[in-house]
Amino acid sequence: MITKHDIQKLAILARIDVSDTEVEHLQRDLERVLGYVEKLNQAETGAVDPLTHVLGSVNVTRSDNESSSRYEYGGVLVEAAPQHKDGYVAVRSIWNGKR
């Protein structure tokens, strides 16, 4: 059973504003989906290992060298940020309105 309070808490964890109507819709939809996935409890999984990669790969590494020159992508990536200044990404401060 998911409560309205649960949805509000999840919304903050997920960093998404939700209105009161949306809380109700999300509550209904999550109940519906979680009701459906309940059927997994009928599966006898015993001590089966959880599958984390279909081909069994773990910790694939590459050699530790630069794959591109230092400034090749830096500029365009910073420019993709909605707010940027002097080659840096600009953000609001954590506590109050200063940028």
Added chain:
Amino acid sequence: MTIRQARDMIARRETTVHDLTDHALKAIRTHDGAIHAFLDVYEEELTRHSVSSQFGIEGALLAGIPIAIKDNILIAGKKATAGSKMLETYEAAYDATVITKLKEAGAVFIGKTNMDEFAMGSSTENSAFGPTKNPHDPARVPGGSSGGSAAAVAAGECIAALGSDTGGSIRQPAAFCGVVGLKPTYGAVSRNGLIAMASSLDVIGPITKTVEDAEIMFNVIKGKDPLDSTTVELHNMEHGAWNKEKKLRIGVPKEYFGEGLHPEVKQAVEAALKMLHDSGFRIHDISLPHSDYALAAYYIIMPAEISANLARLDGIRYGLSKDADDLLGVYMKSRRAGFGAEVRRRIILGTYVLSAGYYDAYYTKAQQVRSLIKRDFEKAFEEVDVIVSPTTPTPAFKFGEKSNDPVEMYLSDIYTVSANLAGIPALSVPCGVSKDGLPIGIQFMGRWFEEEILFEVGKEVEKMI
């Protein structure tokens, strides 16, 4: 026109690269107002550059072939919206590896195709820019999430297209639009430059008019890529257990032909099976006992990965940003404004199943079931070379028919999700039409990295239909 036909015509000097592009652009001008398969068409620059820039690549595998790209795959300097308001103005900074490979093969990119937002959906109804219509019946959905790519190929607006498939997003729209769709083996095609949805499931693959075209496209885009550490060397694995002299054994899993399957779809798939039998394939009844749990496991694993992958869309790094008094407010408002209802729903669901206290009950349990589903396939592939099923339980449904109930919509992926959970390749091929003239698709699933067997069987079906 197919890739093969276009290549032959160019070789015989019966058409030019310029004409092929022109033909596609004309088809887009004629049909796309009604179909809305494209979000962006590179008309101006193609008209300006196409002739001169294509010289010197004649003879390349895809020289001059007009190809459409799903809008979650990056082309440097072009918009990549992923069907979302969040990325409405975002321009890609680099080419996806598949784009680099297609460019090297001489392909001409005609534009970017519509999709459910961030590839979450089965109908394109979740696109922030309006749905795509099924070219066979505009009252019906083209399927999704690669609905724009499938509709563009079906309507002749391009010769081939790329899509992405996390739970059926290439195969389901291919089936609904009467074209061919391949979901390659996980690890066969690089996802570098694909806007990630659920990384343990996502793959890029072709949507084409024929199986041979899908094979040509797959051979161009496959291969290990240092920029995607989940890709693997293919040469050791090709031709695995397959001996061309032996008659292929086709497995029919009883779990895929039960409740919920539309009688006309069942009939069309069974008719194709009978023809395969008559032409010498050996047909075996098999069982994939955990099939019934696949969709439930998928709807835990997929949203969990979405909630992590989409955290990067925070109003700071890319795309839409809403101002607020503090940083948390910027995140909350930007994500509220940028994401549509289905994306928000899946992020919140994913956050729930990963949260402390529920992680083992949901996520670990789903991963265990995923192991069992993979084992089902391993066991089945000891007996048979390929597994057959319908691609979808019904032909294309009407707009609005399933959009009010998420689970109803999710059920249209019931036959396709297992291949993603197990990482195996799967191919959808048209195998008939319903009374209403709607295409029906048959799905073939193969062993890991044995796409070639799927092409073999798929071509047989094409010959018969």
